Amino acid sequence: MGIYRSKIIVASHINHLAEKGAEIFHGAALDSTMRQSCFAVALSGGSSPRLMYRTLSKEPYLSGIPWQKIHIFWVDERCVPVSNTASNYSAVKKDLLNTVPIPLNHIHPMPGEAPPEKGALQYQHELMNFFQLENGQFPVFDLIFLGMGADGHTASLFPGHEVLEEKEQMIVTVKGGDPYVNRLTMTFPVLNHARNVVFLVSGREKAETVKTIFEKKHAVLPAGRVKPEKGELIWLLDSEAASLLAESH
Ligand code: 6PG
Numbered sequence: 001m002g003i004y005r006s007k008i009i010v011a012s013h014i015n016h017l018a019e020k021g022a023e024i025f026h027g028a029a030l031d032s033t034m035r036q037s038c039f040a041v042a043l044s045g046g047s048s049p050r051l052m053y054r055t056l057s058k059e060p061y062l063s064g065i066p067w068q069k070i071h072i073f074w075v076d077e078r079c080v081p082v083s084n085t086a087s088n089y090s091a092v093k094k095d096l097l098n099t100v101p102i103p104l105n106h107i108h109p110m111p112g113e114a115p116p117e118k119g120a121l122q123y124q125h126e127l128m129n130f131f132q133l134e135n136g137q138f139p140v141f142d143l144i145f146l147g148m149g150a151d152g153h154t155a156s157l158f159p160g161h162e163v164l165e166e167k168e169q170m171i172v173t174v175k176g177g178d179p180y181v182n183r184l185t186m187t188f189p190v191l192n193h194a195r196n197v198v199f200l201v202s203g204r205e206k207a208e209t210v211k212t213i214f215e216k217k218h219a220v221l222p223a224g225r226v227k228p229e230k231g232e233l234i235w236l237l238d239s240e241a242a243s244l245l246a247e248s249h
Contacts, residue, residue, distance in 0.1 A: 008232035010242045017238045018051035032142045033069045040075040045088030048202050053095035067102045076156040077110035079182035116173035116182045123171045141194040144161040150205045152221025156185035195231045202238040211244040
């Protein structure tokens with residue numbers, strides 16, 4: 001039995017959602033770097049977290065976060081050139097990494113330009129080296145930020161896809177999503193070994209799916225399968241995404 005705990009935070013507005021996400025990042029970074037030499041965080045693509053990335057690039061986070069000790073990874077990547085606007089790495093670079101004083105060798109983009117299978121293996125090796133893992137072990141990220149699509153996908157783990165059942169690999173390839181391209185994605189075992197996982201979800205079009213995940217637990221959507229075994233899960237929702245949830249949640 002794990003000690004998995006979860007909570008929901010509802011933000012009144014998307015600016016508030018971004019601010020809340022930045023506060024969580026800041027708090028977790030301070031907490032980890034007091035106990036250990038670095039803070040390993042994995043970030044998502046999509047549009048919802050972009051305001052949070054821009055918030056983190058400004059004060060008080062710009063000087064309040066120990067950027068020299070932060071290591072940035074990605075939960076998924078679209079297999080496109082970095083110059084493509086669909087590149088998850090490029091979005092974070094533009095919104096955050098170009099501004100904050102983070103050492104270049106602390107930035108660990110997924111190799112989206114490599115042939116997908118090769119890229120998946122390469123990133124898996126990078127995780128094994130960074131976390132000093134032996135075969136069969138999984139990394140323990142200090143924090144993972146996830147988004148969710150209206151179909152219930154998270155990272156590039158799409159409903160009905162066979163990679164949802166992956167138990168051994170840390171990184172797999174998959175084709176899907178919007179844009180419909182090859183992708184690299186972390187698997188559930190990686191997400192569920194993290195210390196903290198935060199879903200950042202906004203918009204009315206996600207409200208029905210949020211309700212399904214919380215109220216119809218038999219309809220197992222990919223996002224509903226993220227349950228960090230020994231960690232904490234936070235659902236950070238704006239009021240539109242939370243609009244169909246009953247008061248009791
Ligand atoms: C990706 C993702 C994906 C994303 C959701 C939500 O690279 O496509 O990481 O899982 O987080 O699709 O995206 P939006 O925030 O744009 O709705």
